[in-house]
Amino acid sequence: MFRRLAFMLTLGSSAIFNTASADIDTRLKPGQYYQPTILDHVIRPSRSAISIGPLNETKVIVKLVKSIDGRNEEQVLETPELEINCKNKFASSRLTNDYFKISYRSTYEIQGELECGRTNTWYFDVDSTEGQVMAIHDIAMKAVRKFNDSDLLSFWKRRVNLRWPSDGDYYSWNTVNITRGHFWDVVGHELGHAIYDQANIGVSAGGRHRIDECYNGALALSEGWASFFSAWLSIDLKDSNASFEYMVKRRAPLNIESVPTDVCHGPTNEWRVTAFLWDIIDLSYDGESAQESFAKIWKMTLNENYRSINQLAKDLTQKMDPILVKMLWEKNFLTQFDE
Incomplete structure (x- = not known):
């Protein structure tokens, strides 16, 4: 049988x-x-x-x-x-x-x-x-x-x-x-890269990258989004100490609720891209009140082929409170949000 x-x-x-x-x-x-x-x-x-x-x-x-x-x-x-x-x-x-x-x-x-x-x-x-x-x-x-x-x-x-x-x-x-x-x-x-590619979230980018350095917008977005996806899969949205356990041994654990200050500032750093996206959907209060669903962000970004987190964030201001987007940007990237 x-x-x-x-x-x-x-x-x-x-x-x-x-x-x-x-x-x-x-x-x-x-x-x-x-x-x-x-x-x-x-x-x-x-x-x-x-x-x-x-x-x-x-x-x-x-x-x-x-x-x-x-x-x-x-x-x-x-x-x-x-x-x-x-x-x-x-x-x-x-x-x-x-x-x-x-x-x-x-x-x-x-x-x-x-x-x-x-x-x-x-x-x-x-x-x-x-x-x-x-x-x-x-x-x-x-x-x-x-x-x-x-x-x-x-x-x-x-x-x-x-x-x-x-x-x-x-x-x-x-x-x-x-x-x-x-x-x-x-x-x-790594599975996040496959999803990002198949869903056309952003353009594919290559090049040398280290998680605490800055490079270019397309690479920072693709790497940062892949880590954001990994977090969505396995980390509790209410976790106030959301971290990656094994990723990048020399910096582990990688905390995405609070990025260390020595990490390169600005939207061309993948760690900060991950933290920005995570702050939008997480349910842990750390000075911000954004609690959007992953599904909402997914539907907004599907097939958009963004070239940077800057482009994605500008679209977010059309779907979310723009003041909140600006606050999350400045909190995570430590730079002014250029609308």
């Missing part, structure tokens, strides 16, 4: 973002990144547990296990669409759908033991190959779910390839390359 479980998805020339000498979008030399031996790209839980669930419902819960200061911390992940075989007590799923696929040389497949009529918990150790793949799946599936829940999914017409392991963390020609799957903020940032 086969049946479907979890979120139902049907199967279904992008820009290149420069990766040279960057804080986030970087490439490694051969031999500098992990290349696992995976038999037929099949991954399995490190271990599993079975418990009695409500109404004898068949359920699979996926958890990522991290060891922190000698204790295990469990994180619940998005559950993949699974094909259930009750007779053989087995479930499986190829990690591909209309919106994304996760692959190395071929697409990964998850397989695990299962008992129907019970709650089955699959555990994946974060340091394992399996855990890395499932952590990437969690971010990608979260993006699909959040866009779907906000009725914004129709723009997503090209299936994004998420490649792990890869020679760096960067986006190129509809492929998101990842070195560490559990670096949730970095994975979200």
Whole structure:
């Protein structure tokens, strides 16, 4: 007997973002990144547990296990669409759908033991190959779910390839390359480049960039927006200390509620672009009262191909209180807003 479980998805020339000498979008030399031996790209839980669930419902819960200061911390992940075989007590799923696929040389497949009529918990150790793949799946599936829940999914017409392991963390020609799957903020940032590209939020830009320096408007917007997207995926809007945990090790944690004063001032710095956009949608009061929805900002910026945050902010003044936009601009960029 086969049946479907979890979120139902049907199967279904992008820009290149420069990766040279960057804080986030970087490439490694051969031999500098992990290349696992995976038999037929099949991954399995490190271990599993079975418990009695409500109404004898068949359920699979996926958890990522991290060891922190000698204790295990469990994180619940998005559950993949699974094909259930009750007779053989087995479930499986190829990690591909209309919106994304996760692959190395071929697409990964998850397989695990299962008992129907019970709650089955699959555990994946974060340091394992399996855990890395499932952590990437969690971010990608979260993006699909959040866009779907906000009725914004129709723009997503090209299936994004998420490649792990890869020679760096960067986006190129509809492929998101990842070195560490559990670096949730970095994975979200690189996926953000794919979304930014596909939704035509802004023009594609390349060049050297370091998160505390200034460069050009187009590059600062594309990098800053990608980090803003990562924050929207994974950070609580009410978090008064909203920060990226793994992004740019030399500056981590990257606080987007309060950008350090030594970071280059002005709208050509990506960190400040992220903080400005985050202030518009967050629910944490830090001297400003903006609480716009991500959906509103998304609809306003979709297919606009902005060349800088300046252009985007000017459009914001037509949809929001212009005095509030000016205040957020000066708070985050530490420069005067040129209307």
